[in-house]
Amino acid sequence: MHKTRTTFVHWRPNMLRDAMTKLKTWKDKAQRKPLILRGARQTGKTWLLKEFGRLEFDSLAYVDLLASSRAREVFDGDFDIPRIVSALSVESGTRIEAGKTLIVLDEIQEAPRALTALKYFCQDAPCYHVATAGSYLDIAKHEGTSFPVGKVNMLSLEPMSFLEFLDAIGEGAAAEALRKEGAAGIDPALSGKMEQLLREYLFVGGMPEAVGSFVAERDYSAVREVHSEILDAYDLDFSKHAPVRILERMRLVWEGLPAQLAKESRKFVYGAVRPGGRARDFEEAIRWLADYGAVHRVSRASALRAPLTAYRDERAFKLFCVDVGLLGALAHLQPSVLLGRARRG
Known part of the structure; x- marks a missing residue:
């Protein structure tokens, strides 16, 4: 019989996100502009x-x-x-008052003119607090959308960090110790526990729904099921938003991430994606994956000198998955590989 699993999309106990501090700073800025909170799917932007x-x-x-x-x-x-404010007030069922109401426009990538409207909120009505969320805003720039350059504040939301993960699973004391002392300052007697917590994070990752599943059930199979659902959603998004001509190449790059990172090579190897593959074959596919937020492109520095950007070699780079838990799911990594005998669940 198929096991019914609870979905934890709205689960958020002890969800202490570091980005909340940045949002509070934005709220109180004298020269505040409308905010765009961007990030990959399922990183918790709406919540x-x-x-x-x-x-x-x-x-x-x-x-x-x-x-x-x-x-x-x-x-x-x-x-x-x-x-616009009057219409949004009716649509949301909330009386909008300048300085007292937060206006949230979610999934703003679905309404290009809403994105353009942020320019006019900035110029004509800076008294309103307007925050938006979207997953594909960098992609929207490629499609001729009138992006309000210079008229918005930008904030990116990544998956939960290790410290945020510790807070969420009830290990706040460990998180606080790491914040204050750093890894080098932790009592050696606690190194075993810290290592086990890190191993748990490397398997679960930082996607809020996966963390929620882990907290509620302590079942690694259920966590991996969440990962699989997120990966399926990503693939559907690729099909919906990416040009058909590069879709296959996007999938080849995406599904090949574990193999690329397992290699000793110091840079991304196009030939490992497809025999005979070259940079020109995959450059656009890689750019779309990065714009979507699924991967981070990290270039090699030719010298360890400041500023590093002056020594960046764009031809030599590595691609890293947005979330370590999703990377493990792409690699079909079993819990025992990371957790060993200490596995719970």
């Missing part, structure tokens, strides 16, 4: 903005531009801010 609104404002006007065609149509007219 973070809702929680920010709940904690720091009198009210929250939340609008999902993917779910509501009516909300998208609000931006089909002119860019008159009073008209």
